[in-house]
Amino acid sequence: xxxxxxxxxxxxxxxxxxxxxxxxxxxxxxxxxxxxxxxxxxxxxxxxxxxxxxxxxxxxxxxxxxxxxxxxxxxxxxxxxxxxxxxxxxxxxxxxxxxxxxxxxxxxxxxxxxxxxxxxxxxxxxxxxxxxxxxxxxxxxxxxxxxxxxxxxxxxxxxxxxxxxxxxxxxxxxxxxxxxxxxxxxxxxxxxxxxxxxxxxxxxxxxxxxxxxxxxxxxxxxxxxxxxxxxxxxxxxxxxxxxxxxxxxxxxxxxxxxxxxxxxxxxxxxxxxxxxxxxxxxxxxxxxxxxxxxxxxxxxxxxxxxxxxxxxxxxxxxxxxxxxxxxxxxxxxxxxxxxxxxxxxxxxxxxxxxxxxxxxxxxxxxxxxxxxxxxxxxxxxxxxxxxxxxxxxxxxxxxxxxxxxxxxxxxxxxxxxxxxxxxxxxxxxxxxxxxxxxxxxxxxxxxxxxxxxxxxxxxxxxxxxxxxxxxxxxxxxxxxxxxxx
Numbered sequence: 001x002x003x004x005x006x007x008x009x010x011x012x013x014x015x016x017x018x019x020x021x022x023x024x025x026x027x028x029x030x031x032x033x034x035x036x037x038x039x040x041x042x043x044x045x046x047x048x049x050x051x052x053x054x055x056x057x058x059x060x061x062x063x064x065x066x067x068x069x070x071x072x073x074x075x076x077x078x079x080x081x082x083x084x085x086x087x088x089x090x091x092x093x094x095x096x097x098x099x100x101x102x103x104x105x106x107x108x109x110x111x112x113x114x115x116x117x118x119x120x121x122x123x124x125x126x127x128x129x130x131x132x133x134x135x136x137x138x139x140x141x142x143x144x145x146x147x148x149x150x151x152x153x154x155x156x157x158x159x160x161x162x163x164x165x166x167x168x169x170x171x172x173x174x175x176x177x178x179x180x181x182x183x184x185x186x187x188x189x190x191x192x193x194x195x196x197x198x199x200x201x202x203x204x205x206x207x208x209x210x211x212x213x214x215x216x217x218x219x220x221x222x223x224x225x226x227x228x229x230x231x232x233x234x235x236x237x238x239x240x241x242x243x244x245x246x247x248x249x250x251x252x253x254x255x256x257x258x259x260x261x262x263x264x265x266x267x268x269x270x271x272x273x274x275x276x277x278x279x280x281x282x283x284x285x286x287x288x289x290x291x292x293x294x295x296x297x298x299x300x301x302x303x304x305x306x307x308x309x310x311x312x313x314x315x316x317x318x319x320x321x322x323x324x325x326x327x328x329x330x331x332x333x334x335x336x337x338x339x340x341x342x343x344x345x346x347x348x349x350x351x352x353x354x355x356x357x358x359x360x361x362x363x364x365x366x367x368x369x370x371x372x373x374x375x376x377x378x379x380x381x382x383x384x385x386x387x388x389x390x391x392x393x394x395x396x397x398x399x400x401x402x403x404x405x406x407x408x409x410x411x412x413x414x415x416x417x418x419x420x421x422x423x424x425x426x427x428x429x430x431x432x433x434x435x436x437x438x439x440x441x442x443x444x445x446x447x448x449x450x451x452x453x454x455x456x457x458x459x460x461x462x463x464x465x466x467x468x469x470x471x472x473x474x475x476x477x478x479x480x481x482x483x484x485x
Contacts, residue, residue, distance in 0.1 A: 022341040029396035030284040030304045047335040050307040131275040138197050151190035163202040163272025201271035214267045227260040241483045285400035287353045298354045308339050352393045356411045368431035430470050442484040
């Protein structure tokens with residue numbers, strides 16, 4: 001077999017750095033885009049923001065940087081002061097006679113702060129009070145001895161974020177110093193002190209005990225007494241909605257049981273969750289939809305568009321020293337690429353958004369029930385784009401409309417056949433299910449099969465399993481849990 005040379009012509013796509021950057025910017029969210037631009041601004045002196053640009057919401061903005069620096073300086077100052085106070089406490093506690101004395105001193109919660117400390121009161125105002133801090137403040141004002149106060153704080157530290165004590169007292173006892181001679185009765189008394197703190201229900205070991213503690217904190221009355229009997233002895237029957245058996249066991253009528261049930265529903269099974277830190281997610285819409293002259297039109301959100309330009313001073317210096325620019329020539333080209341790709345990103349978002357609005361104009365006029373089935377392929381064929389490009393555009397991009405802020409992905413959905421040969425959107429079917437459930441008789445709620453029959457009467461063929469899947473996605477409980485007296 002002889003070696004030979006052959007010529008072959010073929011075509012293939014090469015991803016240039018500019019194309020790679022364009023694809024990367026297209027799939028970024030608005031916040032991620034600003035983070036990426038801030039990185040370019042720090043690395044490339046040829047790039048700068050236009051004067052008067054209000055895009056200061058990015059994590060790399062000047063305001064955020066200044067705040068971070070001040071926090072760092074404040075943290076260093078506070079750390080040094082805390083170290084000095086820690087040494088003073090260590091010298092003071094070094095003279096304690098035994099480990100028990102040290103434990104009681106730590107449990108008393110007393111802290112020393114010099115009058116001349118540099119305190120940032122704005123940080124105290126902005127900080128959220130945790131559950132343990134809220135309980136510690138009440139314990140500090142209680143007329144308890146140092147020993148009892150330390151035990152109460154020990155129990156508080158064992159609570160979870162919802163305010164429950166899931167550990168047994170027998171398991172907590174070995175964690176205490178033996179020199180204190182603490183038994184289970186002492187821990188039980190400390191737990192009862194915790195259960196008398198606000199909010200009511202703190203320190204419970206079960207949901208039943210939590211609800212019972214909240215009811216016992218209320219003023220006595222017929223409604224409260226009946227609710228307490230239900231919680232203490234018949235909570236499972238109430239969860240099963242077995243109202244007939246409840247009325248027989250409690251010897252009450254419908255009105256009394258309905259009032260007690262309503263009172264129990266107003267209780268909070270997670271009393272400590274209100275003090276949990278909640279992460280706030282900010283959404284910056286990329287486009288805004290308005291109705292002008294009878295037509296829904298899409299406009300780019302100017303607050304989401306970073307305004308970039310070439311630095312005039314560096315560009316002038318590079319022009320004067322043509323041929324001797326060194327790395328500035330490459331950085332100038334990169335800056336031009338970035339400005340062009342950012343503009344192309346928003347142009348593509350605008351085109352796709354306008355196409356979506358044109359397809360879903362009935363939704364903007366009449367709401368979710370008028371949503372039509374739509375796929376990425378339809379938008380891609382209409383705009384002569386690749387389906388993957390439409391997928392990148394609609395991911396983590398948001399649209400502000402008179403009906404709320406929606407992700408672009410929200411307007412796409414599967415279809416369900418109708419008896420007329422058409423198709424209905426899954427979003428529209430969910431809206432119809434919500435309407436049927438909201439209008440149902442609470443004494444005789446609609447089952448999944450009945451909802452499927454009602455939709456069938458409207459020409460929408462949906463299986464019972466599909467109704468159950470859509471109902472669960474809407475967080476609607478099953479028929480047995482929706483039944484009332």
